[in-house]
Amino acid sequence: MIPIDKLCYHSKLRYESPGVKLAFSLITLAACVANRSAVLSLVILVIMGMLTVVRGGIPFSRYLKLMTVPLVFLLMSTLAIAFDFGFWYITCSAASVYYAVNLVITALAAVSCLYFLSLTTPMTDILAVLSAMHMPRTIIELMLLIYRFIFLLLEIAEAVQVSQYSRLGNRDYKTSIKSFSALCSILMIRAVTRSRVLYQAMEARCYDGTFRFLNEAKRASKKNKVLLTLYGLAFLIFTLWRFYYG
Numbered sequence: 001m002i003p004i005d006k007l008c009y010h011s012k013l014r015y016e017s018p019g020v021k022l023a024f025s026l027i028t029l030a031a032c033v034a035n036r037s038a039v040l041s042l043v044i045l046v047i048m049g050m051l052t053v054v055r056g057g058i059p060f061s062r063y064l065k066l067m068t069v070p071l072v073f074l075l076m077s078t079l080a081i082a083f084d085f086g087f088w089y090i091t092c093s094a095a096s097v098y099y100a101v102n103l104v105i106t107a108l109a110a111v112s113c114l115y116f117l118s119l120t121t122p123m124t125d126i127l128a129v130l131s132a133m134h135m136p137r138t139i140i141e142l143m144l145l146i147y148r149f150i151f152l153l154l155e156i157a158e159a160v161q162v163s164q165y166s167r168l169g170n171r172d173y174k175t176s177i178k179s180f181s182a183l184c185s186i187l188m189i190r191a192v193t194r195s196r197v198l199y200q201a202m203e204a205r206c207y208d209g210t211f212r213f214l215n216e217a218k219r220a221s222k223k224n225k226v227l228l229t230l231y232g233l234a235f236l237i238f239t240l241w242r243f244y245y246g
Contacts, residue, residue, distance in 0.1 A: 003151075004118055011056040011120045017220035018125035019132070023228055025117040031235040032109045035242055038102045041109035048112035056120050063115070070111045074104045123147055127211075141211050149191065156190050157183060 008014060013021070032044050053060050082100035084091045117126070127140050160183050164170065169179035199207075220228075 005122060007058055007062065008119050008122050011058060013051075013056045013120040014122070015218055016120070017218055017224060018121045019129045020220045020224050020228055021117055021121050022126060022129050024231070025113045027228075027232045027235060029110055029113040031239060032106060032113065034239050036102065036106055037242070038105050041102075041105045044109040045105065045112050048109070048116045052112070052116050052119050056116075058119050063119070066115060067108065067111070071104075071108060074107050078104055137210060144211060149194070152194065153187055153191060157187060160186055 028044055028048070032041055035041075049063065052058050053063050078100040081103065082092055082097050084096070123144065127144055130140055130143075131137075164179045164183070168175070170176045
């Protein structure tokens, strides 16, 4: 099973309404991106982290490990924003540093919204909600297949890399390039082979061109719907107030 799926299936929020969790995540994400406020982003980052770890029961070490992946990428990519590299000099200003820090915090808060959804809601429940919203079936099926094959190819790549390292396939730059090209070719061949096997397996199970998902989550209660509506209105009012008077 995919590691993210393992975590979300063990989450205490697993059987809550996926529609409410999806709407809550998207509303918070939209508010975070629209306001671009460091204070609001910090609040969202803390709230989403507490909901995922404390309320959802996800181990804090695993959550922190997942958050370090975008953090490292953001820190490296925002160096060009904080510092101005000239031909003979490197400069930085308080405004550029503040802008870079604000960007990192906002991006992390947005990632925490997506982590909340992915670590508490299985992919099948998300696709069931999108199907109920009448999203085109082709897009939903492509999302499912792409999601599955990303982690499948990562598992194959990890196994091939371990095999290459055990045979000193990275002892120098030349052998590393050869190993990387071999890895790419193997992934291409395995992807085609696995897709053919997958299609044959689906046909053997009477596949008629449509994926059907079993949704085990509860329906949204009236209380949750009202709270979600008030939550969205509060963020909308705050965003409009900040736009006109902030």
